[in-house]
Amino acid sequence: MAWRYEIDKYISDPRADSTEDILEWWKRHECIFPNLAAMAKDFLATPASSAPVERQFSRAALSLTKTRNRLGDNSVRSLLCLKSWMANEDIKDLF
Structure with missing residues (x-):
């Protein structure tokens, strides 16, 4: 709450x-x-190291499947951001 x-x-x-x-x-x-x-x-x-960027590329690869290959830049960015936030234990109850 x-x-x-x-x-x-x-x-x-x-x-x-x-x-x-x-x-x-x-x-x-x-x-x-x-x-x-x-x-x-x-x-x-802006991230200070490349590790978060590599993690995002991995998440993107898992999110962008053959059926989602036409998502626009903003949609992909939003999807990855939401997935990252949903993985946060403190805010799982919102989703």
């Missing part, structure tokens, strides 16, 4: 200024939205 509260609060809060650095915004609001901030960092940050 903490997730639902966090999402509801995020949706009802005023939007960040469009000129503001979004990573800085998430850093400042991490104590209010800890789970969403972690997801935002995953989505917005």
Whole structure:
């Protein structure tokens, strides 16, 4: 239920200024939205090593089958991101 509260609060809060650095915004609001901030960092940050990239290529290979070979870039990105989040034990109850 903490997730639902966090999402509801995020949706009802005023939007960040469009000129503001979004990573800085998430850093400042991490104590209010800890789970969403972690997801935002995953989505917005560049990995420091190639290991996460290799893991993503492996996940992509398992996700892009013959029947899914026409998925667009955004769909593939969204699918891989959701799979990664669903693997997180802390948020499995959302899915």
